[in-house]
Each structure stands twice: as C-alpha cells, then as structure tokens.
Amino acid sequence: MNKDKDYYKILGISHSADKKEIKKAYRHLAGKYHPDVNPGNKLCEEKFKEIAEAFYILNDDKKRLQYDILKSFTSAKSAEQAKSQASKAYSDKKSEPEPASSKGKKQDKQFNVDFGTFFKDFTDKLAKTGNQEKKPHSEPRKSQPKKGEDINTEVNITITEAYNGTVRKVNILRADICGKCRGKRIINGSCCNNCNGKGEVSTHKQLNVKIPAKVKEGSKIRIGGEGNKGLNGGENGDLFLIIHVIKSSFFTFDGINVHCEVPITPTEAALGAEIQIPSIDGFINMKIPAETRSGQKFKLAGEGLPDPNSGKRGDQIAAVKIEIPLNLSEKEKELYKELAKARKFNPREHIIFETHSKTRS
C-alpha cells in the first residue's frame, strides 16, 4: 500500500465528493480501463487496479475517514501528532447526529485499533480483491483463460428416429472472437464497429450430429467443444442438443406398448389381406384375416418399446378401421347393389327395440 496515493486524484474527484460522484467517477474510469476492454495492456491493468482500490476506500464511509486521517498523518511530523489529529477528526465526525448509539460505540472500539494493524488488514484485503477482482468488480480477469459458454439447442425427431438413431444437420449461432479487433473491443481508441465493442461476433455453423438409438424425450446430448469460443486460450464451451420426440398422430403410447389405428378397405376386411404398417423402427407386415370387423384389434408382438430394465420389447396394438372409398363410380354402385342382393345382411339386428324406437321418434 502506497500511503502517498491520492485516491481523490485517481478518481478525478474533489475531497468533498459525495458517494454519487464517487460511484459515477469509478464507473466511468473502470469502464475505460477495465482489462476486458484492454486485454494484455499492463498499464491499463495497473490503472484499473488503482481505480478499484480508490473506489474500495472512498466508497466506504469508515475507510474513507480513516484514509483521510492517514493522509494528514503521513504529512505530519510524528505518529503522536497523527493520533491526536485522528481523534480530533473522529470526534468532529462524531458530533454529527448518530442514528444508533451502539453503532457509535462499535466505531469507537474499532477506531482504537492502531494504524499498523488496520493497514495490514486493509492491504491484505486489497491484495485479495486485486487478485481475484471479487470486489468491486466480479468479472474474471482478462488474462486468465475462460471457458466459452455452452450452447443449448433443441432438436425435434420422430419416434422412429428416436428408436433407431439418426444423423441431423444442426444449425448453430455461436460467439467467435471478433476478427477485426481480435477481441480487444477497441480499435484506435474507438469502439470496434464490427462487433459494436463486444469483442465477439456471432457466426453460423452447420454440424452433422449423430443422435444415438433409443434416445428419450428430453435427453441431452453433449458435443464437446462446439459451444462458444473460450477466451485467452480457455477451452470452448460445449454444444448440448435437447431432444424432443415429436408426438405422432399415428402412435400413442401405453408404457412399453404402442397403439395405432390402421385404416383398411372393405375388400381387405372381407377377404383378408397382407398390408404394411409403420412400426416404431420402420415398416412391418400385418396380416388382416378374412371377415375382419371394424375396430378389431391385432397384437403385433415385440414391436413396442424396449423395457428399460429387461430390454424386452412391448407390443404394437393395431385397431383396424374400415374406410369406404368416396366418389363411387357407376360400376362400383352396381356391384354394391349386387352384393346387397346376394346377402340379406342387417348389422343392426342386435340393437334392442327401445333404443331403436327412441332414435326414430
């Protein structure tokens, strides 16, 4: 601690400056000399430390008073003189109205600590804050390597892709060091117009990302080093893909079993057929037996989701639905009439009379 330092001069303020003026001056100067703004500039770094030190002292009423006293102490001939001056200055301050008497007592006690101890504590604290910049600035030092920020991006995949795994093109915007000011934010004393003084710019990148098989909704996939650029040789951040499995209109899930509704033609229903339907890992063959009714359910064993513990797969349950083609041709209509003649068939025979009469009245 250099006792000859003039903290008022460092902040460019008068000895009567109030807290508002101190803060204003500090903010202005800290912004100008901050190591982030002037990376690698030792002079600026020293200046910034000095400004932080000045603010640390002058912004704290107690420390400011003690500093003020010390200033007169250093110019005085002897320590004795200083002490008497100190008590005088302190009692001057004390004559101002004090909100709480206990506070006054506390200050009294603290003030009796001799200057040597006080300044040792004080310089220790400063050394600490200077090195870590926890106070009053909490940003990490520019010269220390800093890991880049991670990037999170959401990826939508189908249930089939989730089951089989897939490769996706992922577009990301990530922060890179500005090529014009090389991250220094400032060129020839003025703000870099390429990055608007941020020191970094957003760049677009497309990545082919492999999504492993059997990913679940909400899974996070980490791609190391593909996040934002690290600073001062720090490693890059990571890219995280957050997987969303698109809800299918075809499949619904019930534990490890998969349900679906399969439309079939009247001919397929009447005569039976072998059809192809989607499963969660591709297409599978499904046998429709002759004389299948609408709504009839068929179990496709082992075509469901894998059990998380045993790995054994559930089933796919397919309910069929008979669909009548629209815009029948004259020939089709004739054939339907023929069918009706060939078979006296009343599918409503089993409906009880009560229901029947209600719907008619």
Ligand SMILES: [Zn+2]
């Ligand atoms: Zn720039």
